[in-house]
Amino acid sequence: MGNVNLKLRFKPVSHSWVALHPQPKGVIQFIAGAFFGTFGPMLFYRYLLQSLFEQGYTIILLPFNFTFNHYVEAGFLMREQYEILPQLVKMASVAGYDYEAYLDDKNFSWIGHSLGCKYISLLEGFTALPPEPQEREQFIRNLLSKTSDESQIESVIADINILFEELTRKRDEVKNLIYTYVQKNININSVFIKGQVSILLAPAIADTGSAIRPRFLADIIDNLGWGVKPTVKETQTLIYDSGLFNIMGLVCLKSDKIAKPTGEWFTDILQKPPENFRKPLAGKHLRPLGIQLAKYVINLFDKPLVESVQERNQGFEHNVIQLLEELKKNQHNGHRAEEAEGK
Template structure:
C-alpha cells in the first residue's frame, strides 16, 4: 500500500496515519517552533513517517505551568488511541497497533523533552513520595490536585520509549532572558514550575528512564553538549545534556546517546530539492541533505529502544545492537 504523508487534525493534534505502522511517534517540539510542528519540523517528521511510523504532532502550548501541559499530553494520548483506531478502520489501514500502549513512542525537541520527562517520572509507583521530598508541601498538593482533576491517577507512559533531542529542562530565565524580571516572577510564585532543580530532583530519584535515548548537538548553547565537560564550571552546571548523560549512564539500561554536528535548532526544516531549509536565518538556514544525519540516528535509536522494551518484558533475551545501512559510514559507529 502506497504511503501518503498527510497531516489531518484529530482532537487537538495533527496526525499522519501510516497504512502499515510499526509504531506511533508522539512528537512535541520547542517553544514557538513547536506551535506549528507540521511546518517547522516537516522534513524530520516526514522521514520518520517514511520509516513506517504513524506521526502525532502535538502543538506546543506556552505556559509557565509545565505540570498541566504534561498531563494534557497524557489525556490527549488516551483520546487519540480510540480516534486513530476508528480513522484507520475507515481508511482500510491496520488498526490493531493503536490499542497497545507499548507501540507508542515519545519524541521531543528542546522544551518538549521536559514534558516527556515529567510524564516518565509520574509513571513510577513512588512519584508521590519523591515529589514530597523535592518540592514544598503546598506545591505537592497543587500537583496532586491537577492530576486528580484530570482523572488520570492510573494512567502512565510506563514502558513507552522516549527519544530526547537537544533537551532543555527550562527555568523561568529560559523563557524570559531578562534576569531581573525572571527572578521577580519566581519570588512571587509566577515563574516556571517545576523548576529545573526540581525536575532534576525527580529524575535523579526515579528508578525509571531506562528506555531513554538522546541526540545532542556540538554547538548547542541552549541545551548544552557533551563537550561542556571541558568548559568552565558555570557552563557545566547549566548543561542539561551533560547532566542527563551523567545521571542516566548508571541506570539499568544506560542512556543511548549520540552527539551530532549542529546547533540547537537542527531538527527544523523543510525540503527544497537536495537541501534542507530551516526557516531560521539565525541558524544554518540552508544545508545539503547529504550532510544530515539526524533522521538516520533517530530511526536507529527508536529501533534500539524497541529492543530494550522487549528486554524489559522478557529478561532472558540479550540486547542486540541495531545498525542500519544508510549510506553514511558515520552511522556504523553507533
C-alpha cells in the same frame, strides 16, 4: 530511508494533528519546543517528521501550549493521548488501514525537542508515582520539600491526584470504546508512559529565566511564586528519584549552548542513557528543523543553510532513526525478559 512514496498528510484530531500510516509498526508522538511547537511545527519539522513517517510510523503532532505550569501541560498531553487513541483505531478501520499496532501502548514512542523534552520527562517521572493516594502524597512531599512551601506542595498534590484519577477513568473508557469499534482488547500498561520508548532531541529543562528577560524580572516572578513549575531542580529530582528512563535515547548537538546544561546533567549526574543510546551530532540547537525542496533540505536556522537530502540524512535523520530502532529492540528484549520472569 523507507517508503519514500508515502505522503505525509496531517488531519486534526482533538487538539493535535495526526498523519496515519497505512501499515504502521508504531506511533510517534512528537512535541516540539516553545516557539516552533506553537507556530507551525508541521512546517518547521517537516523533513524529520516525513522521514519518521516513511519508516512506518503514524505521527501524532502534539501542540505546545505556552504556560509556566508544566505540570498542567504534561497532564494535558497525557489526556490528549487518551483522546486520540480510540480515534486512531476508528480512523484506520474506516480507511482500511492496519490498526493492530495501536492495540498495545508499548508501540507508542515519544520524541521531543528542546523544552518539549521536559514534558516527556515529567510524564516518565509521573510513571513512578505510587497508585495509593497516601503513598503518592508522601512521594510528592519528598520531591518538593526543599523547594516549595506547604501551600505549593498541597496544590501539586491536589492536581496530581485529580490527574491520576482522571487518567485511570479515561483508560477504562478508551478500552471500552476501542472494543466497541473493532471488538478487540487494547493493552495499556500504565496510566502514564511506562515501557514506552522516548528520544530527547537537544533537551532543555528550562526555568523562568529562559522565558523571561531580563533576569531580574524572572527573579521577581519566581519570588512571587508565579514562576515555572516544576523548577529545574524539582524536575531533575523527579527524574532521578523515579529510577526510570531506561529506554530513553539522547541526541546532543555539539554546538548547542542552550541544551548543553541539560544534556550534561543526564550524562554526568543521572548517568543515563548508556553510551550506545547517546548520539552526539553536529549542529546547533535548532538542527532538527528542516524543510525539503526537491533534492535539498533547507536548514532554517542552522549551517549549512542548504544541503542535499543525502547529506542531511547522514548528519541527522539516519542517526535518529537508528537510535529509535535500537531502543525499540531493547524495549522488546526487556519485555521478553519480563515475560520469562513471570513464567
